[in-house]
Amino acid sequence: MSLGLGLALVLLLPAAGALAVALVPRRWLPFPGFIALGVAMASLCGVLAIGSKAGAHPSFVLDWSWVPECGLSLSFLVDGLSLFFAVIVLGMGVLVLVYSRGYMAGREGDHRRFYAGLLFFMGSMLGTVFSNNLLLLFIFWELTGLASFLLIGFEHTSEEARRGARMSLLVTAVTGLVMLLGIVMLKQVTGTYDLATILRSPLPQTHKDWLDACLVLLVVGAFGKSAIFPFHFWLPNAMTAPTPVSAYLHSATMVKLGIFLCARLFPIFGERELWAPLLGVPAFSTMLLGAVLALMSSDLKAILAYSTVSQLGYLIGYYALGPNGGVDYDYLHILNHLFYKGSLFMVAGIVEHAAGSRDIGKLGGLAPRLPLTAASCAIACAAMAGLPLTTGFLSKEFMLKEIFSAFSVHGYLGSFAVVCVVLTSLLKVAFSAKIILRVFFGKEPETVTAHFHAPSAWMTLPPAVLSGCALLAGIAPSFLNPLLQPFTVPGLHAGTAEHFQIWHGWTRELWVSLAVVLAGLALYRVSHYGDRPCPGVPSYLKAERLFEWLHEKTIAAGRASVRLFQTDREQSAVLAVTAFAGVTLGAFAWKQVFAGGFGPLLQFVDFTGGMSPLRLLVGVFIVLPALGLVLFRSWGGQLACLGISGFMVTVYFVLGRAPDLALTQLLVETVSIVAIYLLLGRCAKQGLLEQWSDLPSSAMAQGLRVAVSCSVAAAVGVLILVVTGMPHHNPVGNFFIRHTEDMAHGKNAVNTILVDFRGLDTLGEITVLLAAMLGCLGLLMRYRRNSEEQKQGRDLTPGLGLGEEGKS
C-alpha cells in the first residue's frame, strides 16, 4: 500500500467513524465507544506503519487539488514533527477512549454525540498536524476548535458548560481569524501556501514589516489555541467538559497545537529578532501566572488546568529561547507533560466519579480505597514536581540546564525566563504536594464515605499506563533516545541532544532542583498549613470576567447602535435616508467645487436655453398648489391643491408635445383623486383624521425637515441643470421617430415604443399593476388571530401555530 493511500485511510477513518457513530441509528450500532476505540487503534497502527515506512525523511503525499483558485490543495507532509504529534494524538486517543468507556457508563446525554465528537476531533487534529498547506492547516485548526466547542458543551443543559464552550470557541475562533490573516499575508510575501516550499526557500528580504506582521498574527493564533496570556482564561473554563475531553483536548492534544505551530514556524521565523521577545515574554509570564493560579485554586480540575496553562507557556517559551541552530528537547518536555497531565486528569475524573466532588477541600483519605489510582497519582505528581526517577526529573534537568545557558545570550529576556522557570518549578512542587496530600491522604470526609462508588478497571487502567510510562522512562531514560531519534526534524532540531541518563552528577541543575523541591514543600506547608482552605483565585486575576464584560459590552454596544442607527418611525427613517443622500451628493459637489471652482460644473449648464413664458406660467400653477398643499391645514383645501397641481401637470405635458402623457395623467389623476377622496371621506367620518393635519413636532425636527427638503430641492435643481444642460447629441429616441411607421407600423411613436420597441417594460409594468391590485386586496382583509394564537402572543406569525390541522 502506498504512503499516500495509507495516510488517506488514517485521516479518513476517524471522520468516517464520526459520521457513522453520529448518523447510524442506535439499534444498529449499540456500542459507539467500541467503534471509536477500534477506529483509533486502526489509525494508530496506520500511523506507525507510515512512520516506519517513511523513516525520518520528510515526504509529501497526496497532493490533490481542492480549490486551486485559492491555492489550496489536499497536500500532506509526513515528517518527524507530524508523525510525533500524530502518534501522541492517537495513542492518547486510545487511552482516552478506553477511559471514556468507564467514565461515560451510566451518564446522561447522547453518548453517540460524545464519541462522534471525539472522533471528529481526532480526525481534524490529525489533519492539522499532517497538513502541508497552510490553508489546509487552518481549516483543520478551526475544525479542532469546533470539535472542542461541541465537546465542552456536551452537557449542554448546564449554563456553565455553555458559557465555557462559547468562551473557548470565541477565543480560538477570533485568534484563528487573526492567524488566517497572517497566513494570507505570508502568502502574499512568499507566493504560496505550501509549507514545504516555504520551509525550503529562505524568506524574501523585501517585505520586512510584512514578515514581522505575519509573525505576530500567526503567533496570536498559536497563543489563542495554546491558552497563552492574554488568552489563557478560556482553558480553565473549558473544564466544564467531561473529564476525558479535558484530558484529551485540553491538556494532551489540542492545546498543543500552538506549540506545534511554533515548531513549524521556528525554521521559518526563528532567526528574526522579533521571535524571542514576541514568544518569550507572554509565554514565560503565562508560565508563572498559571502556576500561581494553580496553587490558589481548590477545584482539582482547575488546578490541573492552570498547571497546563503554565506548562504550555513553558513549551512555547522553550522555542522562543531556542538557539538558531535548533532546539533539542522539545519532544521530551511534551511527552513528559502528556504522561503526567493526562494521568492526573484521568485521576481527577476517577476521584470525582468515586467521591462525588472535585473540590480538594472536600476530599481526603482516598488512598486505601483507590490504591491503584493513588499510586498513579503519586507518580504523576512526582513527575509534575520533577522528582527523580520520573520523566519530570529528566525534563526539569534539561530545562534548567538550557535556561541557564540561554540566560546570558538573551539579556533581560533570559533573566526573566530564569526567574520564571525557577519560581514556577517551586510552585509546581507545592501544588503537586497539595494534590496528592489533600486528595489521597488525611481524613476521609463523611460526604465521600456516603457517596463512594468504586471505579471500573476501564477507568483506573489508562492513568496507570500513563504514570507507568512516566516512571519507566524516568528509571530507564536511555530507552527514550532511540524512540525519539526518528522524529528529528532538520531545521527545528539541532540534533545535538545528549544521551538521556538518570544521573548527571552533582551539577548546578541538581542543586537548584533540590533547593526548589525543598522550597516548594515549604511553600505548601506555609500556604496550606493545617486545614486552612485554599484561597481560591481572587477575582482580579480572573481574566474571564474581562471576557464576559467584553461580551456584555458588545451586546450593550449593539443595543446602543440600534438606538443610534435604527428607527421605527417612517418619517425619521425617510429623513435619515434623504439627508444621507443629500449629504453624499453635496459632499461630492463641494469636492468638485473645491478642486476647480464653479467653472467645471457651470460649463455644462445652459441657462438661457428653453425658457418659455407660457411653460413658466403653467409651472407656477403646478408649484403654487404644491406650496398650498404644504401650507393648508384643511383637508378639503389640500385635496383641491393636489388636484390642481396634478391637472396642471397635464397642461405642462401638452406644452411638452406629449398628448399621450397628457391624457394618461388626466385620467390617472382623476382616479387617484377619487381614491383619496374616498379615503379622506371615510376617515373624516370616523374622526380618524387628525384635525390639525400637519402635526406638531419639536422645533429641531421641524427645522431639520425644512432644511432637508430645501437642500434636497436645491440639489435636485442643480443636478438637473448640470446633467441635462448638454444632452447627448444623438439620443436613441431619434431612431424610434424615424422608424415607427415602417418598422412598427404605427404613427404614434410613443405607443409603438410602449407596445413594440420596449414592450418588455410595458409587460413588466402591467405585472406591477396586477401585483399592486393583489396587495390592495390583501390590505382590505385583516388577519385575525384565533384564541389559540392569541394565547401564544404576537411573536407567532399568523397561521404558523401547530396542532390546528384538525380544526380547519
Added chain:
Amino acid sequence: MQTDTACIVAALFGCGLYLVLSRNLVRTLFGFLLLSNAVNLLLLATSGDPRGKEAPIVGAGNFPAVDPLPQALILTAIVISFAVTAFLVVLVYRLALDHGTTDSEKLFAARSDGEENTP
C-alpha cells in the same frame, strides 16, 4: 427646456419631500404624489426643448418631432406610480382603521424592534 423645468422640479421635490417627512401619513401620501409628478417632469426635461418641434406622431410634415422615448418612459412611470399610489391609499386606510390614527408617532408609540413586550 431645462432652467424652468429644473426650477419646477426642484420646487416640487422640496414640497413633496417636506410632506413625505410629515408625521401624518395622509400628508406623506400627498408628498409621494408630488414626488412622482416631479420625477415625471424631470424625465420630460430630458427630451429637450419642444419649441419648434411636434408631438412624436408621425404624419404629414410632423418633423422635427420631440424625442418620444422619455415620453414612453414617463408613461410607464406614471402607471407604476399609479399602482403604488393605490397601494399607499389602501395602506393608509388600513392603518387608520386598525389603529385609529394616521399619526405615525402614535402608530409607533410602543417601540417595536423586537424589544416590545408580548401582550
Added chain:
Amino acid sequence: MSPLPAMAVLLPLFSALVLFFWAKPSPLRSGFSVGFSVAQALLCWWLAMQTRHGEILACMAGNWSPPYGIALVVDPLSAVMMALASSVAATAVLFSHYEMPAARQHPLRMPLVHTMMMGANLAFATGDLFNLFVAFEITLVASYALMVIESDSWEIRHAVPYVAINLVGSALFLTAAGLVYSLFGTLNFADIIVRSGSLVGDPRMTFLVIILCLAFSIKAGVVPLHHWLPNSYPTLPPACAALFGGLLTKIGVYAILRCLGTVFPPAFPGVYEALGWLAAVTAVVGGLGAVSRDRIRDILSFHIIGQIGLMLLPAALMTRGGFTAAILILWHNMVVKSSLFLIGGVVLAIHGTDRLSKIGGLLRASPWLAGLFAIQAFSLAGLPPLSGFWGKLLALEAGITRYEYGWVAAGMIGGVLTLISMVKIWNSAFAAASVEPAPTTTDTRLWKMAATISILCVLTLGMTVLAGPMVKLSRVAAAGVMDRTGYAESVLELVGKDRLGGGMP
C-alpha cells in the same frame, strides 16, 4: 440570439398567472408551484452551465437591434444568481406548503412569490437601465403585497417604513435613469459603455454613479439607508422571510456590482472609497445589531445588513479579486440566509415564539434541526471549510493586496460579530435546557419542514465540497462583470429585424 434569457423571465410570469387563476390552495397547487420553480432553476442552471467559461447569452426583446430594443443579457453572474434565486424560491415554496395546513394558506402568496421571481430574474437578466427600474418595481410591489397580505393589525405598521423608504429609492432610481438618458442618449448598458468613452472623468457621470449607488444601496440595505429592513422582515411568515432575505437585498448588491463593474467607467475614486467605508460601517453596525437582538428573526434580519456590508467591502476595492470575493459571498449568502430563516420558522412553529429567552432544548428535541442549524450558522460565520469561508478568504486576500487594512479589520469584526450571535442562538435555542412546556416535535409537518431545509443544506455542503469549481465560477463571473468591452461587443453584435429588412412573417 438565444431565447433562454427571455424564457427565464416569462416562465415565472406564467406560473404566477396559473397560480393566480388556480386560487384554491392544495398540495397539488403547491406541487405545481414547486415544479415551476424547479423548472426555472433547471433552466437557469443550464444557462449557468452554458456561460461557465464567461460566455454571454444575449437576446433582444422584440427582435430589435441593440440599442433600440431591450436587451436581455445573461452572463455567469446573472445566470448563477438566477439559478440560486429560483432554487431558494423552490425550497421556500415547498416550506410554505408545510408551514400551514392547506386550508389556511393564503391563495395570493404563491402568485406573488412567482411575480417577485419574475422581477428578480428580469433584474438579473436585463441589459437596460430603465428596464432594471421596472424589474425593481415588480419585485418591490410584489414584496409590498407579500408583506401585507398575511399581517394583522399589529404587524401592518412595519410595512409603512418599508414602503416609504423604497419609494424614495425608486424616485432616486428613476431620477438617475432620466439623467442617464439625457447624458448618454441611451439606456442600453452596452450602448452606455460605448458612449461613455468620451465622458471618463466627467463630474456629471460621477453624479449619476453616486445617485445610482444610493438608489441601489437603499435596496441593498446599506447603513444608514437600512431602516426599512430590520423591523419589517420579522413580521413576514418564515417562508416569505426566507425568500426576502435570500433575494431582495441581493438584487441591490447585484445592481451595484453591475453598474460599477460593467456599465459605468471608473468614476471619481472617492466614490469607491466612500462605498467601502460605508460597507465597513454596515458590516459592523449590522453585526452589532444582530448581537443585541433577542429574537431569532430579528438577529437574522440584522445579519442581512451586516452581510451586505461584507459583500460590498471587497467590491469597493474595484479589483477583480475583490469582485470575486463579493460574488462568492453573495452566492453563499443567498442559500445560507434563507435556510436560517426557515430554521427560525421551524423553531417558531415548535415553540410559538422565537424569543431566545423563552425557548430551548431543541438539541435534544430535534437533533436533525440542530445539525442543520449548526451547518448553516457556522457557514454564515465563515468557519472553514464551509461555504462562507471561501468568500471570506478571498475578501481578506483582496483587501490585503490593496493595503486596505481598515476595511479588512471591519470585515473581520463583522465576521466575529456574526459568530457571536450565531453562538447566542445555538446556546439559547438549541443547547439550553428545555423550557416548560417542553417542545414537542411529534407533528409530522415539522419533520417535513426540516426535511425541506435539508435541500438548502445540501446546497451549502455542495458549495463546500465543490469549492474549487465554485471559486472558479465566481472568478469567471467577476471577470465577466468587469469586462466592459466584452459585454458591449457581445450585446451590440446582435442583429435584429430592423437591420434584416422588415419583420414580415
Added chain:
Amino acid sequence: MTGLSSPILRASSTLAFFMANTLSLYLLLRGHHAPGGGFIAGLVTASSVVLLGYARGPEKFGRVLGADPGLIAGIGLAVAGATALVPILFGRAALEHFFWILGNNGWSFGTALIFDVGVFLVVVGVTTKVVASFAASSCGLPALVAEEERRYSSPSEEPLEGTRAN
C-alpha cells in the same frame, strides 16, 4: 355612499358608460397611430365603470363588468404575456410583433394590437377592482363578495369592514 336614487341619473350614467366605452374602443384601436392606446383606453373604461359603479351603489360596484375584474386583469396579463411567449415557441424573439396589411387602404393588423388589448384589460381590471373593493370597504361593506373571498383571502382573514360574507 349609496347608489344614486334618481332614475334619470342612473339612466344618464348608463348612457355615459356606453359613450365612454365607445371612445375607449376608439382610443384603443387608434392608439398605434394617434394619442391613445391600451393604457389610456383602459383608464377611460375604468373611469366609466367607476362612474357606473357610483350610480349603482357599492354593493354592485364590483359586478358592473359582469365578471370579477381581478380575473379580467389576469386574463389581460395572460394575453400580453402570450404575445411575448408565442413568438419564442415559433423560434422568434420574445415580444416580436408581426403585421399584416389589410386591403390597400393603409389599414394593417398587428400582433402589437393584441398586446395592447392585454394592457387594456389589465388596466381596466386592476383599476376597477381596486376602486370597487376600496369603495365597498369605505362604505362599511366587505371588500370582497363571497366567491371572491375564497379567491383572494385565506379563511383566517376577515374584511376590514362589514362581516364575512359566508
